[in-house]
Amino acid sequence: MNPPQDFPPSSTIKLHLHEARELKFIMYREYGCGVSFSERLTLGLRGSDAISFRTSRETEGIYCDYIEKKYGKPVMLSGPILPEPPSIGLDEKWSKWLDRFKPRSVIFCSFGSECIMKKDQYQELLLGFELTGMPFLVALKPPVEAETTQDGLLEGFEERVIGRGVVEGGWVQQQLLLGHPSVGCFVTHCGLGSMNESLVNDVQLVLVPHSGDQFVNARLMSGDLKIGVEVVRREEGGWYTKENVCEVVKLVMDENSKVAKEVRENKLKIKEVFKGERFESDYIDRFVEKLQDLIQS
Template sequence: MNPNVKSKKFHIAMFPWFAFGHINPFLLLSNELAKRGHKISFLLPNKAKLQLGPTNLHPDLIAFHTLSVPHVDPLPLGTETASDIPLSQTHHLATAMDLTRHQVESILQRLKPDLVFYDSAHWVPELAQKIGFKTVCYNVVCAASLAIALVPAREVPEDRPLTEAELAEPPSGYPSAAVVLRQHEARALSFISLEFGKGVRFYDRITTAMRKCDAIAIRTCQEVEGQLCNYIGAQYEKPVLLTGPVLPEPEKTPLDDRWAKWLDRFGPGSVVFCALGSQWVLEKDQFQEMVLGFEMTELPFLVAVKPPVGATTVEEALPEGFEERVRGRGVVHGGWVQQMQLLGHKSVGCFVNHCGFGSMWEGLMSESRLVLVPHLGDQILNTRLLADELRVAVEVEREESGWFSKESLSRAVKCVMGGDSEVGGWVKKNHAKWRETLASQGFMSGYIDDFIHKLHEI
């Protein structure tokens, strides 16, 4: 390759799906690209811009371009991101995103970027033909979920959702044990054959997005999901570019005094921290079963979850007598917490989480033992990867209903926290090995540098 081409600085437009679990990873990648001198034009709803301003580390090179998100019934007025609505309404938000197409086209026509990164907006390649730019379908979910549910070789009937038996059966040649799904997990993947935006199924949206792009990019690494990435490339006959995990810069903001002082009361690695993501709202009986499970561990714990359905605060939904019984060693908090800083505190020794992709990588990079309670399709597949293949975590056993009991939660936490537990021993050993690999000198930066090199090739 001509050395002048290698040194060329790109102008890249970013257009992620309107959910912070997608917008944030796109911005993390933008920060890494801008650090190396590339110019970024970031298209996003106005609400998201207001929230993300402080995390733009290179405002001289990363410019936000806001979109006016049209109102779509029955969404509440002012809905702009998935955080504004329950999960059951996100298909209407997809319709709203599609209605921004003319705004997006106008902005891209004016900017004339070299490349456009997108994920859910499957129509971006059509704009590329008119305006003249290359397209990268950037996926910020695990390769396992792309491979199992979305490869073109998998037939999805147009007139009905897939059955649980069909969902549990792997696509031909699928190279991962993550496909071994239980009944309730197969059910959680049925959304792929449902409508996601007016007149388009989720399956068709995502497969079209990957089939029509110039290159597929995935936020993962060869060491963790290499076989799956190769499989996806073979299925789509496209180059597959890996960015690595692309984690946030080390947090400079100290942990809030309230939590720092509370955690300082306990010994190193003794506290159980639980966080289940920004969108998961539990039913009241599920919430109560969960907090009783933490009580049963007899360990100090901090649980950060949204108030359950029908409750204004977490306090009003707690089981009778719970607060008195755990006072001094247990806290249930209904607001946002600094997850990265909490995981970095010396007293936190166990991280119970939903295994969303961001939490998956943050958990891997932490020193905490990992206990997983997945809820949605990609979280289930992330859990399969961590618990069954890498063997760095323990999954909480589920009942036939799909939820877990207080006993199974307590058992899983004690299993990884117990000093004489055989399972806890190999989880700790495997986790330490992977953390050492991911944190090794030049590992993350090497992926970004190689990613940019491959962008030049397309």
């Protein structure tokens, strides 16, 4: 689905057919008494004095300008609000397992606490990791129709990947895992929290958006910012194969690949900005100042 005609011309955001269908369902279902989610959102934007987003001009500036122009309201940005550095260390269970592998050689996959995949797609994703021949640590909720993570695995999978592949169904310390020296690739569903955590770590990004705004986040990272590579899917149903997964992971992990070099360099530039001494505090200061100006006007 193409964006509106007045959308920023430099944008690479375009929805695939299956994504447009899902977002249409979300936006136009009833969200209150006789009001759709889209109507409620639009009424809120039009009736507000100002609009605020948790983002930065460095990543989404052209879209903030578009919203400001479209609704004629000041748009105030809080910055990405990055997570505080962990005060505890990585669980010994995972540090011992990861320490066995070479630097930047392990695939880490996590889709957050709310993402529940269909069983066949869940299995296809794991088969893709197996196909790479690389070590991998996967943290996913049990798929649909499975009570536990292991219930969702194909027969023989655990035996084939023993020693180099782990599938975990519970919570893991994602921020600390992303910072471990052995982790070189992060396969993400493109949720906002995961996106921000990945930007301040030195991992290569493989993008597998699952639903909602994750589709937009994926286009932003793969297209506008060019800091990750998205797994190719079928246009109609959104299906991807184990070969699709394997191909993209190996591409971003190949140090001699032009694509891998490009996304690594672009991501390093953003990391340097985000980790700047006053980057976050300046955003918060400006945000507070604009709120004060709004109240006093």
